[in-house]
Structure formats: C-alpha cells, structure tokens
Amino acid sequence: MGKYVAIISSLFVKPCRQRREMPLSAVLGEHPSYSKKDVLKQIRDVIRETTMPSWFGSIPRNFSDILAGTIKADEWRSLINVYIPIALDSLWGGPPSKATLKSILDHTMDLVSVVYVSCARTMTLECATAYRLYIASYVGSLRHIHSTSNVRPNHHASFHVYDYLVLFGPVHSWWTFPFERLIGILQCLPTNHKFGELNLVCK
Amino acid sequence: MLCSYLKGTKLHAWLSWPDCPQAVKECKVLLDQAYGVNGNDTTIIDPLEEYVRPLDTARATNVPPDLGEFVCLCRTVLRAHLRHAGVVFSRSSTNVGNSQIMFYPSGDQSLQAVPGLIKYIFEGDDGSMAFAVQWQEALRRNGEGDPFAAYPHFPAKLYSAQASEKLEKVKILWVVSHYACWAISEEVVVLSLCHVSSCISEPRLRILTSQKD
Numbered sequence A: 001m002g003k004y005v006a007i008i009s010s011l012f013v014k015p016c017r018q019r020r021e022m023p024l025s026a027v028l029g030e031h032p033s034y035s036k037k038d039v040l041k042q043i044r045d046v047i048r049e050t051t052m053p054s055w056f057g058s059i060p061r062n063f064s065d066i067l068a069g070t071i072k073a074d075e076w077r078s079l080i081n082v083y084i085p086i087a088l089d090s091l092w093g094g095p096p097s098k099a100t101l102k103s104i105l106d107h108t109m110d111l112v113s114v115v116y117v118s119c120a121r122t123m124t125l126e127c128a129t130a131y132r133l134y135i136a137s138y139v140g141s142l143r144h145i146h147s148t149s150n151v152r153p154n155h156h157a158s159f160h161v162y163d164y165l166v167l168f169g170p171v172h173s174w175w176t177f178p179f180e181r182l183i184g185i186l187q188c189l190p191t192n193h194k195f196g197e198l199n200l201v202c203k
Numbered sequence B: 001m002l003c004s005y006l007k008g009t010k011l012h013a014w015l016s017w018p019d020c021p022q023a024v025k026e027c028k029v030l031l032d033q034a035y036g037v038n039g040n041d042t043t044i045i046d047p048l049e050e051y052v053r054p055l056d057t058a059r060a061t062n063v064p065p066d067l068g069e070f071v072c073l074c075r076t077v078l079r080a081h082l083r084h085a086g087v088v089f090s091r092s093s094t095n096v097g098n099s100q101i102m103f104y105p106s107g108d109q110s111l112q113a114v115p116g117l118i119k120y121i122f123e124g125d126d127g128s129m130a131f132a133v134q135w136q137e138a139l140r141r142n143g144e145g146d147p148f149a150a151y152p153h154f155p156a157k158l159y160s161a162q163a164s165e166k167l168e169k170v171k172i173l174w175v176v177s178h179y180a181c182w183a184i185s186e187e188v189v190v191l192s193l194c195h196v197s198s199c200i201s202e203p204r205l206r207i208l209t210s211q212k213d
Helices: A002-020 A036-049 A073-092 A099-118 A125-140 A153-168 A177-188 A198-202 B002-016 B022-035 B047-052 B203-212
Strands: B060-062 B075-079 B081-084 B087-090 B100-103 B114-123 B129-136 B156-160 B163-171 B175-184 B187-192
Touching (some): A036 A073, A153 B002, B002 B022
Antiparallel strands (some): B075 B114
C-alpha cells in the first residue's frame, strides 16, 4: 500500500509544491492541456459536497493548501478511492473532452483500478492478472502522459505485488497499515530523546 | 522480523482459504474479537441481539401511513439509528450519509446491488428490525453517457437525483455497504464503498442467522 501512496503523492504533492512556488499570475496556461487550479478546485468541491457515511475518514477541505498539513496514508487512500476519480471523471469523462485530457483521465483511472483490484477482499488469478495489466498500462504510459515524470524503483516494486497477491491472497492479510498505526502510536509517546538508557535507570 | 512477518501473512492467507477447517476459523473469530480492531470497543452492542429484536427500552409509536404495507399492527418501534456488525445505519432524516445503502433487491445475491435511502428503521411483524428504503431511481437514458461506465473496476454509476416515493422493505442481511453520493444538477454519482469499508459482516453471523431463521 505504501507504494501506491508514494506514487499518488508523486502525482499530486509534487505539482502542488511546484504550484505554491510559482507566481499567481502564471496559474492559467501552465499546462498545455488543463489548468491545475481548475482541477484542484474540482477535487475540493467533490470533497466538500460528497455525502459520506460517518465511518469514512474526513479529508481536509483545503486539500493541497499548506494549511491542510501533511496528508496521511489513509487519507491518500480515501482520495484515490473516492474523491480524485469522481472529480477527474466529472471534468474530463464527458463527450466534449479533448483526446489529451481523456488520455490523462484513462491513465489516472488505471492507477485507481490498480488500487481497487489489489484491495479486493477476495483474490483470484483473474484479479491478480487484471492488477498486472493495469499497473503495466500505468507505468508503460507514464513518460508519454507526464513527460516530466520518471520511472522510479517504486514502480518496479509495484509489479512484484502481483506475485504477493498470488502467493498470499487478499492484501488485507499482509498490508502494512498495522505498522503505520504502530508508528503513529510510537510518535505520540513522550520521549526525552535518550534512547537505550531505560535499563541503566532501572538498575 | 521478516520471517515472523511472512509466517503471519501465510497464516492469514490460510485462514482465508475455503478449505481451512471450520474449527480453526472459529478460533479466528474469537481472536479477532479479543485482539481485532474492534476487540476492545465495549460500546459495540452484539449485532445479533440488536437486529433480531429491538431493545427492551424501545417504545412503540404509531405507524406512518407509507409504512403501513410492511407492518400489520397500528403501532411499532421506530429507530433513528441501528448498529450492525460495527456499522451504524441511520434514517435519512437523521443522517443522510449513514442512510445511503447498497442492497440486493429482495435479497437475491445473483442480482446487482442497487442504491437506496433508508427512510424508516422499524420493527417488523416477525419482531426483527428492518429498513424501509427509497430506491435511487435509474437514469431514463438507460445509462448512456455515463462517464464511469468505461472503468469496470471503479464501482461508480450515475443515477437520477430523485428517490422513489414507493418504499421497499430491506432486511439487514441484504445490505452490502454504504455508498458515497455526489450531486451533479439533476443526476448523482453513486460510488459503492464495499471495497473501501473496513467493516464487513462475519460469515459466522450469517450462518447463525440462517440457522435461527
């Protein structure tokens, strides 16, 4: 799961940081096909207006703003599962959409489908094969769709998830969210930054 | 650490296999209850008790006119919320998000789950709690122009923003999950959350229920 978070982060966090460093007057026309400002506005609108059950974790309404803070792994999962695909599909999925925008949408939906297929509660060989097709399509067209993006070790590692799905079954059995939770608990513990001295004190 | 992690993963995978002995699966249920995500949550009421019969403190009220076809008596128990298997369901007048459910029509699991809004949570004539649901109406153009149809693994679909006036009685075991809803003028995007939810009904509960029925 951490791999997807890294990939999703590289898709959205990096452009957001770059955007913040640019002057406001350069927002329009910064991309030959679409305005990032419009896309971010659409994502924020979807976050604000979507009716969700109470168990679903909330996402900062000012997503991508510096005041929103760091987006956690579980929040990235909510974004890629619900808000980002709805926002992009409603923007670019209709008939009047340009071919370039449709290809960007299809590429993003490959990643969304990867997350959905890999997080299925029942794993079959067909699901694992679909996962491999989607991730191959996503990584294969990455440089073509986003010319400034490079293929990273995470992309290579994500191909091996196919083997894990075949070997170990549904990802819920072996994903690392329990470790993420443990790290969160450990980070909240008060510490004086003097590690390994507890035994000496006890003696 | 790696070996320990791999052993745990293999154990998880084995427990998920259909040929895993039933006795071991029973142990898994006990361990999940003891150490699982909701294991130390004492606020959770036993789901079996809650939907088989209403709480003793519940008071009966007059049956609303549109609920009359599901309840023979003139008074029944109406609820604002119902918790089942750790998931809270609400009527739409109380919490719209918790009232949005995907369910199998007439409980037929061979059909595709459809979205609906819980209007009432009531005690049926058999003494069990059930939902009175308004269907989310399908698009008149029969799904044409639905931008989500091109992505079969993304479970979103366009529906009409209107909910049906007619109610349908839905048993709790027919419910698949909640759904997310985003309105676009006269249409709504409905996204099933069955792949996202961390709360699922344990198979053991279904077995026990079917035995009771």
